[in-house]
Amino acid sequence: MKRTFNDQSEIVPENYHILIPEATIESRLKELGQQISRDFRGKKPILIGILNGSFIFLADLIRNLDIDVEVDFLRISSYGDGRESSGHIKILKPLSADINGRSVIVVEDIVDSGLSVQFLERMLSAFNPVELKFVTLLNKPSKNIVEVHIDYIGFEIEDKFVVGYGLDDAQLKRNLRSIYFIE
Numbered sequence: 812m813k814r815t816f817n818d819q820s821e822i823v824p825e826n827y828h829i830l831i832p833e834a835t836i837e838s839r840l841k842e843l844g845q846q847i848s849r850d851f852r853g854k855k856p857i858l859i860g861i862l863n864g865s866f867i868f869l870a871d872l873i874r875n876l877d878i879d880v881e882v883d884f885l886r887i888s889s890y891g892d893g894r895e896s897s898g899h900i901k902i903l904k905p906l907s908a909d910i911n912g913r914s915v916i917v918v919e920d921i922v923d924s925g926l927s928v929q930f931l932e933r934m935l936s937a938f939n940p941v942e943l944k945f946v947t948l949l950n951k952p953s954k955n956i957v958e959v960h961i962d963y964i965g966f967e968i969e970d971k972f973v974v975g976y977g978l979d980d981a982q983l984k985r986n987l988r989s990i991y992f993i994e
């Protein structure tokens with residue numbers, strides 16, 4: 812274990828290296844919040860957090876919005892405890908809200924292969940939202956194996972497995988405040 816010296820030091824395994832410090836995430840969220848607030852003013856969008864990974868990002872993002880929003884969650888899984896997409900996406904918790912005729916913003920923590928976003932785009936379009944947009948904190952363009960359109964991207968990152976700020980390493984480490992890559 813080693814201690815990292817960001818704005819707030821935290822104890823991480825030796826093979827974890829800082830990628831995006833907490834303060835950088837915080838300031839990028841302010842910008843995203845302003846942009847989304849501007850684009851959705853008066854529309855009362857429903858933000859759909861994709862569990863589990865997006866729960867911290869969603870919580871911080873909505874506190875950077877100065878418009879009325881609803882929140883719902885959908886739980887899907889394709890990685891299990893591994894580091895490569897299984898390609899099989901399972902719905903573990905369906906949507907509760909009715910999104911017919913609504914402005915919908917899907918909130919992802921990361922777009923890697925793009926398979927989850929492709930699946931969500933097809934599945935959610937079938938409910939006839941008036942508009943369907945995607946926001947992701949992280950995108951790994953070099954790993955995208957399907958073409959996906961993401962409307963708002965926090966950070967483009969290289970092809971590295973990342974953890975922290977909601978993202979897991981075999982279901983652990985979601986509670987780290989900064990984002991790390993694993994060597």
Ligand SMILES: O=P(O)(O)OC[C@H]1O[C@H](OP(=O)(O)OP(=O)(O)O)[C@H](O)[C@@H]1O
Nearest residue numbers: 862863864888889890923924925926927
């Ligand atoms: O672009 P893709 O290759 O589809 O990868 C992105 C998806 O993988 C992760 O979910 P995961 O299945 O690991 O579940 P989790 O959110 O519960 O960690 C992440 O939260 C995204 O939903």
Ligand code: HPA
Nearest residue numbers: 923971972973974978979
């Ligand atoms: O890099 C990653 N880290 C954690 N979970 C993930 N799910 C897809 N890619 C990743």
